[in-house]
Amino acid sequence: MTMTVSGEFERIARFFAPLAKGFDGADGLNDDAAALPVPNDQDLIVSTDTIVEKIHYLGPEKPASIASKLLRVTLSDLASKGAVPVWYTMNLALPAKIDDAWLEGFCDGLARDQERYGVTLAGGDTVKTEGPVVLTLTGYGLAPAGKILRRGGARPGDLIYVTGTIGDGALGLECARGAFPELNWNARYYLVQRYELPDPPVALGAALIGIAHAAMDISDGLVADLAHMADASDLRAMIHAISVPVSDAAAEILSDCPDRLPSVLSGGDDYQILAAVPVAAEDAFLSAARKHSVAATRIGEFKKGSGVSVLDADGAELALAQTGYSHS
Amino acid sequence: MTMTVSGEFERIARFFAPLAKGFDGADGLNDDAAALPVPNDQDLIVSTDTIVEKIHYLGPEKPASIASKLLRVTLSDLASKGAVPVWYTMNLALPAKIDDAWLEGFCDGLARDQERYGVTLAGGDTVKTEGPVVLTLTGYGLAPAGKILRRGGARPGDLIYVTGTIGDGALGLECARGAFPELNWNARYYLVQRYELPDPPVALGAALIGIAHAAMDISDGLVADLAHMADASDLRAMIHAISVPVSDAAAEILSDCPDRLPSVLSGGDDYQILAAVPVAAEDAFLSAARKHSVAATRIGEFKKGSGVSVLDADGAELALAQTGYSHS
Numbered sequence: 001m002t003m004t005v006s007g008e009f010e011r012i013a014r015f016f017a018p019l020a021k022g023f024d025g026a027d028g029l030n031d032d033a034a035a036l037p038v039p040n041d042q043d044l045i046v047s048t049d050t051i052v053e054k055i056h057y058l059g060p061e062k063p064a065s066i067a068s069k070l071l072r073v074t075l076s077d078l079a080s081k082g083a084v085p086v087w088y089t090m091n092l093a094l095p096a097k098i099d100d101a102w103l104e105g106f107c108d109g110l111a112r113d114q115e116r117y118g119v120t121l122a123g124g125d126t127v128k129t130e131g132p133v134v135l136t137l138t139g140y141g142l143a144p145a146g147k148i149l150r151r152g153g154a155r156p157g158d159l160i161y162v163t164g165t166i167g168d169g170a171l172g173l174e175c176a177r178g179a180f181p182e183l184n185w186n187a188r189y190y191l192v193q194r195y196e197l198p199d200p201p202v203a204l205g206a207a208l209i210g211i212a213h214a215a216m217d218i219s220d221g222l223v224a225d226l227a228h229m230a231d232a233s234d235l236r237a238m239i240h241a242i243s244v245p246v247s248d249a250a251a252e253i254l255s256d257c258p259d260r261l262p263s264v265l266s267g268g269d270d271y272q273i274l275a276a277v278p279v280a281a282e283d284a285f286l287s288a289a290r291k292h293s294v295a296a297t298r299i300g301e302f303k304k305g306s307g308v309s310v311l312d313a314d315g316a317e318l319a320l321a322q323t324g325y326s327h328s
Numbered sequence: 329m330t331m332t333v334s335g336e337f338e339r340i341a342r343f344f345a346p347l348a349k350g351f352d353g354a355d356g357l358n359d360d361a362a363a364l365p366v367p368n369d370q371d372l373i374v375s376t377d378t379i380v381e382k383i384h385y386l387g388p389e390k391p392a393s394i395a396s397k398l399l400r401v402t403l404s405d406l407a408s409k410g411a412v413p414v415w416y417t418m419n420l421a422l423p424a425k426i427d428d429a430w431l432e433g434f435c436d437g438l439a440r441d442q443e444r445y446g447v448t449l450a451g452g453d454t455v456k457t458e459g460p461v462v463l464t465l466t467g468y469g470l471a472p473a474g475k476i477l478r479r480g481g482a483r484p485g486d487l488i489y490v491t492g493t494i495g496d497g498a499l500g501l502e503c504a505r506g507a508f509p510e511l512n513w514n515a516r517y518y519l520v521q522r523y524e525l526p527d528p529p530v531a532l533g534a535a536l537i538g539i540a541h542a543a544m545d546i547s548d549g550l551v552a553d554l555a556h557m558a559d560a561s562d563l564r565a566m567i568h569a570i571s572v573p574v575s576d577a578a579a580e581i582l583s584d585c586p587d588r589l590p591s592v593l594s595g596g597d598d599y600q601i602l603a604a605v606p607v608a609a610e611d612a613f614l615s616a617a618r619k620h621s622v623a624a625t626r627i628g629e630f631k632k633g634s635g636v637s638v639l640d641a642d643g644a645e646l647a648l649a650q651t652g653y654s655h656s
Contacts, residue, residue: 025371027478030560032405032544033375033469035476038366043353046450047361048466050419052457077360091378091419091464122374129380131459136378136419138466141361148363150355216360232358 011100012126015107016090019114019121023087026122034122036087036140045083045141045148049074053132063102064109065196066135071113072198073219074139076271079205080217082149083141087122091136093129117202144209152232153214154276160239160300161285163201163273165247166222168194170267171260180253187249194247198271205273207288214276221266223320225274227308233276236305241265242313245297262320265310276302339428340454343435344418347442347449351415354450362450364415364468373411373469373476377402381460391430392437393524394463399441400526401547402467404599407533408545410477411469413445418452419464426461445530472537480560481542482604488567488628489613491529491601493575494550496522498595499588508581515577522575526599533601535616542604549594551648553602555636561604564633569593570641573625590648593638604630 012029020026025035038044049070053059057066071088078085114120122140172195174180175188200217208215214233218225222244230237246254246264253260277285282298289296310318340357348354353363366372377398381387385394399416406413442448450468500523502508503516528545536543542561546553550572558565574582574592581588605613610626617624638646 027480030480030556031409031478033373033409033411033476035409035471035474036372036374037473038364038370038372040368042366044364044366044372045361046364046417046468048417048419048451048453050421050453050455050464052421052455052459054458055456081359081361081363083361089374089376089466091376091466093378093380093421093462123376125376125378125464127378127380128383129460129462130382131380131462132457134421134457134459134462136453136464138376138417138419140374143363145365146363148361150359152355152358228358 011103015103016121016124019107019110023120023122029123034089036122038142041145042142043145043148045078045081045143046138047074047077048136048138050134050136052134061196063105067106067109068113068197070135070137071110072200073271074137075117075202076198076200076217076219078139078141079200079202080215080273081143082147082205082209082215083143084206085117085119085139085141085202087120087140089122089138090124092126093134094126095129095131095133098133147209149208149212149215151214151216151229154229154233154235154302155213155278156235156302156304158213158276158278158302159282159298160237160302161275161277161296161298162218162222162245163204163289163294163296165245165250166218166270166272167250167264167267168247169198169269169271170263171250171253173269174263182256183253187252190247190249195269198269200271201273201292201294204289204292204294207292208275211281211285211288212275212277216274218270218272218274219268221268222270223266223308223310229274229276230302230306230308233302235302236307236309237300237302238309238311239300240311241318243297243299245295266320339431343431344449344452347435347438351448351450357451362417364450366470369473370470371473371476373406373409373471374466375402375405376464376466378462378464380462389524391433395434395437396441396525398463398465399438400528401599402465403445403530404526404528404545404547406467406469407528407530408543408601409471410475410533410537410543411471412534413447413467413469413530415448415450415468417450417466420454421457421462422454423457423459423461475537477536477540477543479542479544479557482557482561482563482630483541483606484563484630484632486541486604486606486630487610487626488565488630489603489605489624489626490546490550490573491532491617491622491624493573493578494546494598494600495578495592495595496575497526497597497599498591499578499581501597502591510584511581515580518575518577523597526597528599529601529620529622532617532620532622535620536603539609539613539616540603540605544602546598546600546602547596549596550598551594551636551638557602557604558630558634558636561630563630564635564637565628565630566637566639567628568639569646571625571627573623594648
């Protein structure tokens with residue numbers, strides 16, 4: 001694998017090679033390919049995401065935050081499939097304005113998250129562009145062979161669980177854009193942070209194997225992703241709006257502006273796990289969540305049929321105009 | 329892995345999902361990750377490349393050719409490491425001008441090469457950009473565990489071999505830009521084709537394991553890549569200019585313009601294999617090359633020392649001003 005821009009071997013040595021240290025298969029980023037040793041009876045699980053300046057992030061964010069979000073979004077995908085993330089590769093298309101200070105911040109963010117999540121850079125490619133920054137990260141994880149958790153595995157009667165709190169990312173983006181001027185500073189800061197720096201429950205992922213029937217991460221919004229899971233499983237998902245866990249900050253917004261409930265239920269950027277848990281495995285699931293200090297909340301169940309129903313406290317079906325968030 | 333652009337699920341189903349057909353691990357591109365089943369005692373070999381419109385290609389090329397070159401450049405890396413390519417993932421950042429006809433041509437090119445090289449799409453991500461097209465392809469191959477061929481494995485006395493002919497890619501680019509107006513049409517067409525559509529000796533790659541001490545593909549130019557191998561192996565490479573194999577078309581140019589020898593020796597885009605072959609394995613190497621119908625030519629040998637010497641017919645060292653081609 002080549003990380004070669006004219007005259008930029010020095011940048012590779014300075015910024016990227018340290019991130020590959022300790023993993024022999026990367027060969028110090030000096031070679032054209034990485035060798036990933038996959039243990040017997042494991043599959044390599046691969047997930048990849050691309051983000052573009054001014055579309056997926058504004059541009060002036062701290063480079064360390066951009067790096068962390070890029071990495072975490074992919075780790076969230078891997079974990080929700082039951083995989084333990086181990087390596088990643090990175091492809092950067094960089095305009096001339098990206099200087100060494102930016103790269104240093106970017107790689108600092110990666111270095112911190114490598115420590116946090118136990119992953120190592122394995123290779124990549126760095127090229128010039130005359131357009132916006134385009135960043136691609138491909139994550140590699142390990143899961144027991146043939147056991148990857150798919151979104152299509154849910155069965156009738158399975159309980160629908162989510163981790164963490166829902167809606168913070170979408171409300172955080174609204175805060176960053178100036179919405180909710182009455183909201184106190186602490187709540188606003190919390191929500192913007194949740195948007196800029198997701199905290200996916202990566203450690204829980206591997207524990208879901210043998211427990212959950214289906215799992216995925218919530219990135220396009222709870223309702224849209226639930227619809228994907230219901231559709232892939234050929235089932236109907238029924239959830240109770242009142243059961244959907246929200247943060248104190250989100251609760252504060254909802255108490256003042258109940259019309260923002262769709263932002264919570266259908267907004268994107270949650271990076272929490274959505275899981276279909278059979279009744280018989282509910283205790284095992286809750287015990288695994290506790291072990292990894294992850295909040296897990298039951299919000300509904302799968303039934304025969306198709307589509308998603310969101311019920312209010314009286315059992316009436318809520319009409320949600322906004323059914324999904326587009327990562328465009 | 330998500331291939332999601334707002335409203336483009338249909339494009340995924342229409343253009344990309346057919347390329348993932350037959351590989352269960354891709355789950356029809358409907359899920360967030362692919363599961364790659366790596367056989368026991370094999371390593372997964374990963375190589376990734378990014379190309380940018382107007383930097384790595386001009387833009388108006390046929391989309392099928394852009395696709396083929398994107399894929400083949402990565403397959404070349406994998407093969408030169410001794411790996412058998414099996415899967416690939418793809419990340420596309422596309423401006424609004426990219427229409428369905430372009431995507432259809434692009435995916436046709438991939439479909440043809442999937443057949444040719446025996447590889448399957450495993451996943452990816454498609455996003456919007458307001459800048460130039462940015463295309464990332466990551467190739468996955470298999471090689472016996474711990475046996476990946478590195479560029480640093482050459483030993484003193486090893487013979488230096490190259491496959492195919494050298495310099496066609498660089499001369500083809502010059503032709504495409506209008507150089508060599510006297511050259512006959514057939515030769516010009518041949519060279520431009522070699523630039524636009526490389527034909528790396530992918531099938532030979534796996535046969536190099538247990539035979540070559542070191543290998544890499546020639547992408548930055550013979551002399552520059554030889555310097556990388558010599559440097560990584562802590563040796564001196566000595567080659568004979570007259571031994572370097574050239575095509576009839578290149579020979580025609582050189583007979584009229586001998587000053588273009590540096591374009592041949594130091595130009596880029598050859599995508600041939602450079603190998604360090606121990607004397608004892610020379611017959612086995614030549615036999616493997618014959619078996620895969622790949623031309624292999626001995627051009628020199630490794631010695632103690634450092635750097636690269638290119639000798640002329642009289643044994644005098646050639647001074648090459650241009651020592652490498654920059655993929656910027």
